[in-house]
Amino acid sequence: MANRQLCLARRPEGALRADDFEIIETxxxxxxxxxxxxxxxxxxxxxxxxxxxxxxxxxxxxxPLAIGEPLAGLALGEVVESRSxxxxxxxxxxxxxxxxxxxxxxxxxxxxxxxxxxxxxxPNGFPDRWFLGPLGSSGLTAYVGVTVILDVDAxxxxxxxxxxxxxxxxxxxxxxxRGATVIGSAGSPPKVEHLLSHLGLDAAxxxxxxxxxxxxxxxxxxxxxxxxxxxxxxxxxAALDAMxxxxxxxxxxxxxxxxxxxxVPGPHNLFQLVAKSIRMEGxxxxxxxxxxxxxxxxxxxxxSAGRIRFDERVFDGLTAAPEAMIAMLHGDHLGKTLVTLxxxx
Amino acid sequence: MANRQLCLARRPEGALRADDFEIIETxxxxxxxxxxxxxxxxxxxxxxxxxxxxxxxxxxxxxPLAIGEPLAGLALGEVVESRSxxxxxxxxxxxxxxxxxxxxxxxxxxxxxxxxxxxxxxPNGFPDRWFLGPLGSSGLTAYVGVTVILDVDAxxxxxxxxxxxxxxxxxxxxxxxRGATVIGSAGSPPKVEHLLSHLGLDAAxxxxxxxxxxxxxxxxxxxxxxxxxxxxxxxxxAALDAMxxxxxxxxxxxxxxxxxxxxVPGPHNLFQLVAKSIRMEGxxxxxxxxxxxxxxxxxxxxxSAGRIRFDERVFDGLTAAPEAMIAMLHGDHLGKTLVTLxxxx
Numbered sequence: 001m002a003n004r005q006l007c008l009a010r011r012p013e014g015a016l017r018a019d020d021f022e023i024i025e026t027x028x029x030x031x032x033x034x035x036x037x038x039x040x041x042x043x044x045x046x047x048x049x050x051x052x053x054x055x056x057x058x059x060x061x062x063x064p065l066a067i068g069e070p071l072a073g074l075a076l077g078e079v080v081e082s083r084s085x086x087x088x089x090x091x092x093x094x095x096x097x098x099x100x101x102x103x104x105x106x107x108x109x110x111x112x113x114x115x116x117x118x119x120x121x122x123p124n125g126f127p128d129r130w131f132l133g134p135l136g137s138s139g140l141t142a143y144v145g146v147t148v149i150l151d152v153d154a155x156x157x158x159x160x161x162x163x164x165x166x167x168x169x170x171x172x173x174x175x176x177x178r179g180a181t182v183i184g185s186a187g188s189p190p191k192v193e194h195l196l197s198h199l200g201l202d203a204a205x206x207x208x209x210x211x212x213x214x215x216x217x218x219x220x221x222x223x224x225x226x227x228x229x230x231x232x233x234x235x236x237x238a239a240l241d242a243m244x245x246x247x248x249x250x251x252x253x254x255x256x257x258x259x260x261x262x263x264v265p266g267p268h269n270l271f272q273l274v275a276k277s278i279r280m281e282g283x284x285x286x287x288x289x290x291x292x293x294x295x296x297x298x299x300x301x302x303x304s305a306g307r308i309r310f311d312e313r314v315f316d317g318l319t320a321a322p323e324a325m326i327a328m329l330h331g332d333h334l335g336k337t338l339v340t341l342x343x344x345x
Numbered sequence: 346m347a348n349r350q351l352c353l354a355r356r357p358e359g360a361l362r363a364d365d366f367e368i369i370e371t372x373x374x375x376x377x378x379x380x381x382x383x384x385x386x387x388x389x390x391x392x393x394x395x396x397x398x399x400x401x402x403x404x405x406x407x408x409p410l411a412i413g414e415p416l417a418g419l420a421l422g423e424v425v426e427s428r429s430x431x432x433x434x435x436x437x438x439x440x441x442x443x444x445x446x447x448x449x450x451x452x453x454x455x456x457x458x459x460x461x462x463x464x465x466x467x468p469n470g471f472p473d474r475w476f477l478g479p480l481g482s483s484g485l486t487a488y489v490g491v492t493v494i495l496d497v498d499a500x501x502x503x504x505x506x507x508x509x510x511x512x513x514x515x516x517x518x519x520x521x522x523r524g525a526t527v528i529g530s531a532g533s534p535p536k537v538e539h540l541l542s543h544l545g546l547d548a549a550x551x552x553x554x555x556x557x558x559x560x561x562x563x564x565x566x567x568x569x570x571x572x573x574x575x576x577x578x579x580x581x582x583a584a585l586d587a588m589x590x591x592x593x594x595x596x597x598x599x600x601x602x603x604x605x606x607x608x609v610p611g612p613h614n615l616f617q618l619v620a621k622s623i624r625m626e627g628x629x630x631x632x633x634x635x636x637x638x639x640x641x642x643x644x645x646x647x648x649s650a651g652r653i654r655f656d657e658r659v660f661d662g663l664t665a666a667p668e669a670m671i672a673m674l675h676g677d678h679l680g681k682t683l684v685t686l687x688x689x690x
Contacts (some may be wrong), residue, residue: 275402280626
């Protein structure tokens with residue numbers, strides 16, 4: 001049985017290009033004891049993969065991908081063969097070996113090959129793909145940011161960067177459900193319109209329209225008490241300036257630097273941390289997997305009741321994955337970017 | 346009755362100079378109801394005053410001092426006249442109107458004139474001046490940093506910047522009392538020797554001797570779990586790189602930028618916050634005044650028992666205050682810098 005894998009063809013120079021990648025076909029080896037073979041059905045296209053395409057990754061982060069190595073990423077799939085007592089054929093699992101038709105998981109691979117064994121998914125009537133999105137990694141990242149790191153309540157004025165994106169849109173809507181005043185920013189007028197009309201935010205602005213300080217002064221004249229940062233760079237600088245005393249900043253990413261080809265300078269105004277007693281905390285959802293059931297219950301209720309919506313853009317087939325990545329990093333679409341590998345989807 | 350006040354003569358250009366200041370003598374007005382007249386005996390010379398000498402101060406911070414305005418700073422003094430029911434002549438008080446012989450405090454001045462009414466001090470056998478140092482503002486800044494912001498325990502490896510200074514030396518010793526492994530940095534070989542021989546730190550280095558990354562790799566080969574920052578700039582960058590996953594950073598100041606004449610750029614590696622789930626928190630001791638009794642009990646015990654030492658350099662008389670400030674910002678001395686205004690001291 002042959003397996004198509006999307007591999008890194010060369011190091012990108014600045015913004016990603018489709019020919020930075022190539023599909024390499026390899027035979028699938030026989031399963032060892034404890035392993036399962038999974039046929040991938042959905043791939044999650046996430047900004048953080050971009051970090052691993054560089055020759056060096058930040059200390060403490062996952063290592064760089066080698067040239068010729070298959071890309072890694074969150075995915076869903078169906079168990080098609082099992083030598084594990086824990087999984088049976090036909091079950092749906094999530095795992096981290098996306099960007100390929102078939103993945104071998106479990107056994108030694110679970111400890112040696114990446115950052116997690118496969119996880120069984122029971123959809124309970126929700127679409128499978130949502131277990132990569134609002135009931136999966138995107139949901140957990142947003143839930144931890146809002147409930148643990150920022151601990152948002154009705155007194156808060158929260159600025160959410162990249163608020164039309166997969167995580168940002170959930171952060172913004174969860175914060176509103178907690179009664180906070182929520183200001184969202186995004187990279188185009190149609191996205192701003194979406195934030196106001198469809199996500200019901202209290203205010204929204206296009207971060208490219210004018211200096212961020214001016215937009216924040218208009219949207220939050222009394223300042224902000226919390227900031228959700230997935231952008232970094234000038235966004236973080238503006239947040240520090242607009243923050244009230246005692247404010248909090250959750251940092252889940254720095255997309256402004258991922259595709260830039262050079263390090264983005266740090267904010268010149270970090271002294272605001274002292275002047276205004278600000279707490280700034282970075283986190284990765286993977287450290288909070290124990291909160292997944294609580295997250296799925298809270299977000300599942302909101303989604304079922306229509307109080308929270310989740311937008312998705314689906315690309316078709318493994319060959320479309322480079323295009324999907326480029327579009328996602330470029331901010332071309334609302335919400336989450338996915339690739340389907342199953343013609344039944 | 347005439348009162349000498351040390352005033353700002355002009356905006357400093359880069360590093361402070363003695364002629365940036367001048368002594369102006371003014372008559373003392375009659376007390377209003379509720380006010381007390383205090384004869385200052387001890388002045389605390391603190392780096393943060395430097396911030397207020399610039400034409401602009403950071404948002405959220407105290408306003409700039411005007412040209413011709415008396416400097417402000419923590420001080421101790423004796424009540425010499427009282428129209429307040431709360432204070433009687435002869436009592437010792439701490440307050441924020443230093444840099445002058447006589448201060449009028451309380452009444453409307455307590456709310457209008459600054460950030461606090463006078464506080465009665467009962468020395469309980471400790472030297473008066475310690476209520477500006479290890480049992481006063483320096484002690485509270487260190488205590489909050491170690492016990493609240495960093496919450497240091499025996500598992501920690503803590504790097505303390507400016508560890509030979511007033512606050513840093515207390516942070517380092519308090520962290521050791523809690524069982525942590527403590528690494529201190531300072532700006533000269535004699536200071537490093539002091540950290541090792543007199544403060545008993547586990548490791549110490551001269552931050553000017555070689556790149557900070559190399560010194561940290563030698564002193565803490567497995568990385569640090571906590572960093573106490575009063576320096577900012579390159580120190581903060583190095584701490585982010587040397588930090589283990591889940592580390593914490595307490596930021597109480599950024600002295601590297603105070604006397605520089607230009608903003609110090611932010612760290613280029615702030616993404617470490619995400620990669621290593623780091624919490625970075627700024628604070629000001631003034632927000633934690635409710636912890637003063639607990640701090641005085643813990644530090645008082647350590648000082649009485651000789652488990653913690655506190656070094657001081659005393660300058661004599663108001664005319665020496667500019668020289669004291671310059672020496673303190675330049676890091677010329679160990680521990681705390683004070684000015685005495687009382688020939689009996």
